Amino acid sequence: MNLLSLKLESNTKRIVRDESLKLKVYFKLSGLVRDLFNQKNWEEAWDKHDLTLRMDYHLKIYKNGLIKKLLSDLKFVRKAKFYWSRNPDLPYRIWVMIVDEDGNPILPKDEEEAKSVFFEGFKSFSFFGKEIGLGEHGLIANMKAKWSKHSFIDKGEIEANSNKVSIEVIEYKDYSLNRETILS
Template sequence: MDENESRISALTLRGAQERPMNEKLFVLTLSFSIDGFIRQVLTQKNWEKAYNKHDNSLRLTVKLDIKNNGKIIESIKLIRKAIFFWTRNPKIDHRIWIMIVKDDTPFYPLEEEEARQLLFDFIKDIEIKPDALRKGKNDITVLVELSWGKHEFIEKNSVKKESNIQQIDNN
């Protein structure tokens, strides 16, 4: 493994269960993390250098291709942003800090590690309609493709990985 490489890790698809309030949907939970170089370089020192050069945000684009027996039945796009800003928060010992936008909600972490967890750790419920499934057994997988642009502290890149198979029985 190259030390300058980023990767998707702990990719798990689980929990093929019917939702009690709406029995028509199958719900799977997808969880994964982004590890490696991109996670290591997201430090206060690096985001302050980037801010000083007018590089004020890092945007992660995540594309989830939900597949049934190898055929894409739905695609979902997720966006996560790290925005670097000037702060006067007395709880923070630095003048440049970070805000994470996750599911259109801003978060203001107090620690670097908390910022990395908010930006790089994902848990997503995926709802599958029965009409996207055929009768009987269906093998569901999710192809995760993550990309980001060039920034002061990291080059443009993308990574992808396919999840384990989760079987849904559609009777």
């Protein structure tokens, strides 16, 4: 079993249409694929010339309502590359380099760090109130993670939704004034 947990956070609950709302989506993939991502299996895969595990993440943010509106659609890939390390301090022959979605090569110091760098993270988003629309809304994040078949794991896919975050977009900053008062 795999488990994908997703948490959506916003910096505020109410914004004016010209202000920006900042959202953060935290994600964590756990379960079988994470457990099997260990040095023993990296070595086994490497021995079979199975050198790269690729995780495709697809993250969407929706505005809930009668019609579900897509606010953001982000795809990114992380790669775990198994290689023969000549680090004399490492008690293993085969180790992993993780290339994150920004193209940064990361050499983790231990298995736990490797798992955390590969299966966890957060993404930040920013929307103007007018992109969301006036009124009260529920925002939700959806993520799919998929991977291919490798010597230590079958191909798989998992999808999850985040908690709902309620947002109100208003026209003016002074909440005591309504539109009619200002116009008069």
